[in-house]
Amino acid sequence: EIVLTQSPGTLSLSPGERATLSCRASQSVSSNYLAWYQQNPGQAPRLLISGASSRATGIPDRFSGSGSGTDFTLTITRLEPEDFAVYYCQQYGSSTGYTFGQGTKLEIK
Amino acid sequence: QVQLQESGPGLVKPSQTLSLTCTVSGGSISSAGYYWNWIRQHPGKGLEWIGYIYYSGSTYYNPSLKSRVTISIDTSKKQFSLKLSSVTAADTAVYYCARNDVGDYAAAYWGQGTLVTVSS
Numbered sequence: 001e002i003v004l005t006q007s008p009g010t011l012s013l014s015p016g017e018r019a020t021l022s023c024r025a026s027q028s029v030s031s032n033y034l035a036w037y038q039q040n041p042g043q044a045p046r047l048l049i050s051g052a053s054s055r056a057t058g059i060p061d062r063f064s065g066s067g068s069g070t071d072f073t074l075t076i077t078r079l080e081p082e083d084f085a086v087y088y089c090q091q092y093g094s095s096t097g098y099t100f101g102q103g104t105k106l107e108i109k
Numbered sequence: 110q111v112q113l114q115e116s117g118p119g120l121v122k123p124s125q126t127l128s129l130t131c132t133v134s135g136g137s138i139s140s141a142g143y144y145w146n147w148i149r150q151h152p153g154k155g156l157e158w159i160g161y162i163y164y165s166g167s168t169y170y171n172p173s174l175k176s177r178v179t180i181s182i183d184t185s186k187k188q189f190s191l192k193l194s195s196v197t198a199a200d201t202a203v204y205y206c207a208r209n210d211v212g213d214y215a216a217a218y219w220g221q222g223t224l225v226t227v228s229s
Contacts, residue, residue: 032214033214034214035214035215037156043221044205044207044219044220044221044222045156045205045216045219046219047215047216047217049215050213050214050215050217051213051214051215056215056217057217088155088156090156090215091214092214095172096171096172097158097160097161097169097170097171097172098146098148098158098214099158100155100156100157100158101155102155103155
């Protein structure tokens with residue numbers, strides 16, 4: 001089973017700053033199978049990035065995804081107030097289905 | 110714009126079977142292009158994928174839940190359903206239904222979620 005470990009657990013930044021969120025896999029993951037979601041309190045997750053780097057429909061270009069193998073990154077340039085939320089990475093494995101990281105909480109400093 | 114809506118009892122007794130339905134509107138459930146998923150989130154915790162079903166009825170379940178899970182689909186009603194048997198308090202969670210496109214390993218469309226509490 002592939003385990004996804006996200007870091008940091010909590011990231012404290014100010015609006016306008018740049019956020020870098022990490023997702024590390026216990027085994028190599030195909031980039032096609034790596035996604036990122038944003039979740040606000042009381043809401044369903046929203047897809048941000050699929051295929052490690054492809055923005056979903058309607059996602060602002062300040063969100064970008066990168067990485068390959070076991071190390072993936074979600075970058076948010078110029079943080080807006082609405083970006084402060086919890087972020088999850090997710091991967092698909094043929095023998096395990098979908099698994100999620102434990103999440104990174106992005107909070108206002 | 111496709112919309113998904115979960116429905117079902119908000120309270121289930123221990124050892125009983127949890128049953129939820131997801132109704133799809135604004136799009137086809139019988140298209141060959143989609144997988145229909147159930148995902149849950151324990152209170153204050155992360156996300157756990159339960160399984161998915163294809164329009165043909167083929168399924169794929171989380172190995173850790175496989176023995177207790179059944180997902181079915183009714184294309185005539187544009188609904189798919191989740192049954193989770195022998196529930197315990199550990200199954201208390203918000204349950205989401207979601208859609209991902211075949212070939213795109215990410216869920217772009219989600220229901221709003223429904224809280225199911227397991228308690229006597």
